[in-house]
Amino acid sequence: MEELTKKQRAILDYMKAHVAEHTYWPSIRDIQAKFRFASTNAVFGHLQALERKGVLQRIPGAARAYKIVPEVLGDTSETVIRYEGPGDDAIAFESVKFAGSIAAGFPDYTESSGVLDAMQVPISASSRRRAPEAFALRVRGDSMIDADINDGDTVIIEPGTPKHGDIVAALIDGETTLKRLIKQGSKVYLKAENQNYPDLIPTTSLTIQGIAKSVMKRI
Amino acid sequence: MEELTKKQRAILDYMKAHVAEHTYWPSIRDIQAKFRFASTNAVFGHLQALERKGVLQRIPGAARAYKIVPEVLGDTSETVIRYEGPGDDAIAFESVKFAGSIAAGFPDYTESSGVLDAMQVPISASSRRRAPEAFALRVRGDSMIDADINDGDTVIIEPGTPKHGDIVAALIDGETTLKRLIKQGSKVYLKAENQNYPDLIPTTSLTIQGIAKSVMKRI
DNA sequence: ATGTTCTATGAAAACTTGTTCACTGTCAAG
DNA sequence: CTTGACAGTGAACAAGTTTTCATAGAACAT
Incomplete structure (x- = not known):
């Protein structure tokens, strides 16, 4: 070349x-x-x-x-591998708090270790303006597996007014849980995304910590 | 809409x-x-x-x-909900660079918003020690869909020596691509995780930017 | 019936864009 | 010194492309 x-x-x-x-x-x-x-x-x-x-x-x-044009090279015997970081178009951004773990399922008080891996969490630029207080939570349990949020994943919670269908971090019995928010008229329900769980959890009083906007998984 | x-x-x-x-x-x-x-x-x-x-x-x-234009859902009705941030066990952490976008497959420039959202990315504490230079890349294209890495996702790249089977960010012709690394003896191939794509891409010269350790998805 | 909206035709205008031509200056090799 | 490759100016052309204008049938609600 x-x-x-x-x-x-x-x-x-x-x-x-x-x-x-x-x-x-x-x-x-x-x-x-x-x-x-x-x-x-x-x-x-x-x-x-x-x-x-x-x-x-x-x-x-x-x-x-x-x-x-993608590289079109014939098959040769050896391959030389170099290592290189990101380009200089990389940009640094603010960090976000990691707030601990969240129960996604029946309240699960078996807080596993007490030693939670410190994590950084991603926030989109657009939402960061409106959500300076976003934070991350490690997910436990399997109540959201139908939404592809599994045990061990990390969700990023951003403050805001949740719409019908949003997945929210809600305080139930002093325990933060992850559920989908269902609005029917003036009534509000929380719904677990798992066929094995009760369909709708009716709520009279609800404390929303934020909306789950992203989920992070280890590969 | x-x-x-x-x-x-x-x-x-x-x-x-x-x-x-x-x-x-x-x-x-x-x-x-x-x-x-x-x-x-x-x-x-x-x-x-x-x-x-x-x-x-x-x-x-x-x-x-x-x-x-990315799809936006309307419905902004009000609800009687209290909001509350994370608990005071929250911890702040360092930020990570966002290095732009990455091509996974045929270049797919239908980047929904046009503007690449600046993003922060999570890194586990354990790997951060060994990987202070980790960075994030927005994924484009669909060559890794069989590995559940889709267009629009963000992958976190951490430096290191990739093993056989690792998903790596590799520089090909100045273009960063996301592929699975296949080692066969002294030969190295890059493999797309999509049945519709060519099986193995032979390479003579390869620049590895790092190993994809995590993937982040918008909910 | 009547008007409105949606979809489409056909032609042409107006603008954007790739491409070509003629010419100039620089720089290194022969 | 000459040659040739390289990088650039300035202008113009031709094709590609969007956009406008005029017109019309079908579906549909009033």
Whole structure:
């Protein structure tokens, strides 16, 4: 594979970044503007070079249409493996609290170890603005397995007003439980996502700690 | 959300499929040809409808440029519910870098929001000691669906020496991809966890960014 | 019946975009 | 010094593409 020049690499990276951000390719003039070229032909040449060097495929005549060419190499005997961290486009973000464990099922007081693994939890940027107090909970029990939330998973709880169908962290009997919120008129129920469990748990008074927005699993 | 007609749904699906297959959006004429319309204006009307119904965003004037709008559920009725944060056993932890997105399979640029949500990612305390440089990547594409890693998920990558069978983030042609690592003697292959994909990808040169240890999903 | 909305045709306008042509300057190799 | 590859300017062209305009039938509610 022929080496790319610095500018070719920059243009290729910009194109990828543009796709990642906008979900569509930049036009030649978009690239021209980005790199302050005075002529579209400067870009045109670089795109030709990128195609000649085999890293980019242009679709002739089509606008904003490209493909990144995957590596096509024959089968050779040995493989060299290098290790490398993330690119420098990595961004650091704030951390979130880990609040302990949560019972998803019948109240389960067999708090396993007392030593809970410290965990960081993810929060989307958009929701982070509205939910600075998001926190994470380790899930115990199996009441939510039909929602693909299993024992040992970690759920990220974000404050907010839960809608019908949301999975919420609710305080029942001083114990935080994970259930789906069901609204029927003015009545509110909690529902376990497990066929073996009672369908609806009626509630008169309910303390919601937040909405489960994400779930994290070990691979 | 307003309901989509059958044809609107079909067109939207075709557009998504086109992007998934070709990595760029179809033109109106492409859609016209696919659905045998006699006029481009038939497509134009449907695209307008899709945008009005809030599932598609057009970029005025730009060719082959669209965004898929993530589905949002309405229903914001009020409920008599108290809110309460996590207990005071909460612990704060360090944050982790979010390094962008990762291609798992054919590049799939239908990133729903267009804007990559900044995310924090969880790391277990035990692994954090050995992996201070862990980072997170948003997954695109569907090459790992058989491993239950789907488009839109976020994987947490931790440095280390991958074993046979580990899911790794590997740099191929400047593009980070998510594949299962297969070692056969001195040869190394990358394998997609999707029956529709080629079995093994031979590699001569391989840059490993780390091992996927966890996966995070939006609920 | 009547109007409205949805879907579609057919043609053309208007804009976007890839592409080509002619020309200039730089830099290293021969 | 000359040659050739490389990177770029400036302008223009041709094709691709979106968008508008005018028109019309079918479904449907008023």
